[in-house]
Amino acid sequence: MGMEDLAASMLQLFLANLVLCRDDVEKEDVGFWTMLYTEEGATTMSREIIAYRNAKRRVKASRAGNPGNVVGVLLYNISHTGVRNQETSAKWRTRLNQGYSFSQVERLDQAMDLNEELRGAYLTEQDIAHLLGHSINIGRASKLVQEEYEQLGE
Amino acid sequence: MTQNDFPYAPWGKLQELVGKSSRKLSYHRHPSRAVLCAYLQQALPQRPRNWSEERAEKLNRGRLTDWTMWEVAAHISNCSRCRSRIKALENAQGKQTAMNWLRILKDTLRKPRLAPVGWALAGVQAALLIGVLVWMNTTLPSQPITTVPVYIDTNNSSYNSTVLSADLIRIELRGEARIDEITTLMQTLQLQLVGPDSEGLYLIKKSDGIYLTQEDAQIIQEIQAHPLLLRITDKAELPGDQGG
Numbered sequence: 001m002g003m004e005d006l007a008a009s010m011l012q013l014f015l016a017n018l019v020l021c022r023d024d025v026e027k028e029d030v031g032f033w034t035m036l037y038t039e040e041g042a043t044t045m046s047r048e049i050i051a052y053r054n055a056k057r058r059v060k061a062s063r064a065g066n067p068g069n070v071v072g073v074l075l076y077n078i079s080h081t082g083v084r085n086q087e088t089s090a091k092w093r094t095r096l097n098q099g100y101s102f103s104q105v106e107r108l109d110q111a112m113d114l115n116e117e118l119r120g121a122y123l124t125e126q127d128i129a130h131l132l133g134h135s136i137n138i139g140r141a142s143k144l145v146q147e148e149y150e151q152l153g154e
Numbered sequence: 155m156t157q158n159d160f161p162y163a164p165w166g167k168l169q170e171l172v173g174k175s176s177r178k179l180s181y182h183r184h185p186s187r188a189v190l191c192a193y194l195q196q197a198l199p200q201r202p203r204n205w206s207e208e209r210a211e212k213l214n215r216g217r218l219t220d221w222t223m224w225e226v227a228a229h230i231s232n233c234s235r236c237r238s239r240i241k242a243l244e245n246a247q248g249k250q251t252a253m254n255w256l257r258i259l260k261d262t263l264r265k266p267r268l269a270p271v272g273w274a275l276a277g278v279q280a281a282l283l284i285g286v287l288v289w290m291n292t293t294l295p296s297q298p299i300t301t302v303p304v305y306i307d308t309n310n311s312s313y314n315s316t317v318l319s320a321d322l323i324r325i326e327l328r329g330e331a332r333i334d335e336i337t338t339l340m341q342t343l344q345l346q347l348v349g350p351d352s353e354g355l356y357l358i359k360k361s362d363g364i365y366l367t368q369e370d371a372q373i374i375q376e377i378q379a380h381p382l383l384l385r386i387t388d389k390a391e392l393p394g395d396q397g398g
Contacts, residue, residue, distance in 0.1 A: 003207075006214050009228045011171055016227075024200050029224070032205040037171070045167035077161040081172045107194075108227035109237070119172060122159070142162035149164040 007037035014049055015078075016111035021071050023053045023060075051149035055141075058148065069141035072128045076138050078118045079128075085120035092121045096130045103133075181233050183216035185226055190236065190243055193226040200224065248290065276351060283350075290333065321367035323374065324355040325384045339380055343373065 010033045014025045030049050034042040052074060059065040079092075105111050129136045161169060185193070192198045200223045202209060212218050213225050216233075230236045325347075327336060340347060345366070349356035358366035358377075366373060377384055 009231050013227050041167045048164045048168045077165045080161040081169050109230045112231050146163050
């Protein structure tokens with residue numbers, strides 16, 4: 001396996017960690033592996049990952065919001081990545097109707113599998129709310145992440 | 155509700171990354187069993203002291219000696235062999251915990267000083283056993299535990315109400331016996347275990363509802379063919395037979 005593939009796996013694990021509503025991702029982790037993955041876009045990619053982590057930390061610290069909303073933005077974006085796959089969408093709808101619980105996902109490798117399964121599902125905001133078990137305004141939550149992203153560039 | 159058909163920012167470089175299909179490859183070297191157990195228990199350090207290209211190279215070859223959470227997870231996500239190992243370890247850990255509980259309960263009830271309150275404790279044991287079975291059912295996906303209650307009746311009231319005779323056969327579950335193995339055996343033999351009593355022993359009910367006695371030589375022979383799972387006790391000292 002090439003180092004680029006390994007770096008991609010590691011970066012996807014960082015996203016999986018954020019999906020688990022944890023924030024163990026540190027700047028040095030992201031910095032090292034993004035550089036190994038792509039020297040060109042390393043700075044932008046690092047900023048993007050850290051923006052999600054910071055947004056989550058900010059919500060956690062404020063106690064006013066739900067850090068799960070940031071997770072919701074991530075899940076939404078992951079599901080809206082890649083080619084839309086009707087079969088995947090249908091599978092997720094069925095799964096959600098059958099009461100699939102996001103709480104079953106506990107480990108990094110499981111979260112990474114979840115991310116892979118979500119890709120191309122194009123879930124709606126309502127689906128994401130169903131998945132998380134609470135209502136969510138993804139547009140509003142994503143503004144928070146965007147703010148953090150911009151702050152990192154200053 | 156906002157209807158959107160595209161990702162929300164910031165999702166530029168990440169979109170490229172997530173859009174890339176991951177490749178599952180086999181490694182020549184793998185983390186040890188102890189490392190995988192530690193990973194499952196989240197007992198490894200999250201990251202190494204320092205990341206370096208040299209370390210990344212070692213990770214890429216599965217040659218690390220001091221694995222961290224990030225690194226084990228990265229290896230597992232790319233290695234189908236270690237994914238299977240992790241699943242097997244998860245199941246084994248769950249079963250081991252449940253069997254340890256059963257053993258502790260059985261040992262506790264065998265202590266002579268507890269004999270006067272044996273039946274009261276048997277009730278508690280039955281409740282805990284049911285709890286353990288429910289817990290196993292929810293945590294061990296590969297195990298057909300849902301059928302267990304049908305074949306192991308932990309309701310001691312039916313035990314108490316049984317007209318006991320000296321001929322009744324009682325058996326002991328071996329400590330190392332797995333619940334799913336016992337269940338399969340009981341299903342095959344069309345029998346049901348009833349108990350446990352204060353000594354941790356079980357009566358055996360046949361499909362016609364009658365308890366197994368010394369006269370059922372053929373069935374006893376079949377049970378004795380599974381010495382690792384069940385042990386037929388010597389001449390039964392009847393549980394709850396207060397009248398002598």
